Amino acid sequence: MDDTPNQSGSPQEAPPRKPKRRRSGLRLAVGLLTGFVLLLAIAAVGAYFWALDIYQRPGPLKEERTVMVARGSGLNQIADNLFYSGVIGSPELFVLAAKIEDKAGALKAGEYAFPAGISMQAALAMLVEGKIVQHRLTIPEGLTSWDIVQLVNEAAVLTGEPVTAIPGEGTLLPDTYFYERGETRQQLLDRMHEAQQGTLSELWPTRQEELPFETRKSGSPLPPSSRKRPVSPVSAGSSPASSSTA
Numbered sequence: 001m002d003d004t005p006n007q008s009g010s011p012q013e014a015p016p017r018k019p020k021r022r023r024s025g026l027r028l029a030v031g032l033l034t035g036f037v038l039l040l041a042i043a044a045v046g047a048y049f050w051a052l053d054i055y056q057r058p059g060p061l062k063e064e065r066t067v068m069v070a071r072g073s074g075l076n077q078i079a080d081n082l083f084y085s086g087v088i089g090s091p092e093l094f095v096l097a098a099k100i101e102d103k104a105g106a107l108k109a110g111e112y113a114f115p116a117g118i119s120m121q122a123a124l125a126m127l128v129e130g131k132i133v134q135h136r137l138t139i140p141e142g143l144t145s146w147d148i149v150q151l152v153n154e155a156a157v158l159t160g161e162p163v164t165a166i167p168g169e170g171t172l173l174p175d176t177y178f179y180e181r182g183e184t185r186q187q188l189l190d191r192m193h194e195a196q197q198g199t200l201s202e203l204w205p206t207r208q209e210e211l212p213f214e215t216r217k218s219g220s221p222l223p224p225s226s227r228k229r230p231v232s233p234v235s236a237g238s239s240p241a242s243s244s245t246a
Contacts (some may be wrong), residue, residue, distance in 0.1 A: 054089070054090065054246035055093060055097055055119070056121050058117040058119055059119055059120055060089050061087050061117060061118055063116045063167030064115050065085055065086065065087065065113070066112065066114075067082065067085045067087060067111075067112050068112075069081065069107070069108070069110055069127065070109060072109075072232060073107075076095060077103045079094040087123055088120045088123060090120070094120055097120065097124060102213070108127060108130035111132050111180065112131065114126070133180070133181065134178040135155070135156060135181065136176060137151065137155045137188070138175075138176045138177075139174045139175060141174040144169060144176065145170075148189075149166055149167075149189070152185050152188055152189055153185060155179075155188070157181040157184060158179065158185045158188060159184050160185045161185075161186070162185065163189060171196055172189065172192040172196055177192065195207050207211075219222060
């Protein structure tokens with residue numbers, strides 16, 4: 001090797017070193033990993049908006065349908081029930097949404113009337129809010145206790161044996177009563193009695209002093225008694241005075 005200095009008298013510079021292959025391979029790996037993570041993020045965002053669209057879009061139900069959610073049903077059971085009833089299209093997405101929104105333990109049992117095209121989001125909200133079907137029975141004024149018991153015995157979806165014990169005349173308040181599927185006939189009659197007692201308690205202090213009533217019980221209306229008429233058991237069905245409303 002020639003050590004003779006160049007003509008300018010300065011030492012000759014060494015040639016630049018080539019980059020190591022290890023550093024180049026590391027950069028390639030980092031680049032590939034970054035690209036893979038980016039693709040995963042894009043896929044996750046796409047999946048999120050796809051699931052959100054299914055969750056919020058109108059569901060597959062073609063017409064209103066009544067679905068019973070039994071007491072003690074778990075989240076998966078409810079989701080399968082809604083799926084096989086045609087209310088929702090994906091039980092897995094329903095379960096996932098309920099868990100994400102922390103509503104898995106807030107779903108209420110009962111009878112639900114889901115409208116046509118209801119979204120999965122709206123169906124979940126109905127179950128959380130407990131918007132169950134309310135059946136209605138109207139008791140007109142002027143009926144005897146026997147007549148009222150007959151209407152209650154014939155009312156749709158009430159449970160329990162037909163009532164045979166006739167309450168005293170004037171102890172049941174004529175009104176429109178709402179009830180849920182599964183309530184017993186006796187429970188509805190008890191509510192009518194409690195409503196009458198509450199009405200008398202509210203009106204008694206404002207009564208006219210000259211009226212010939214000494215007690216609240218004696219101030220109850222007294223239509224002609226029919227308590228001796230027999231009460232025959234009735235088959236399941238709806239009374240003309242009762243109807244189902246959602």
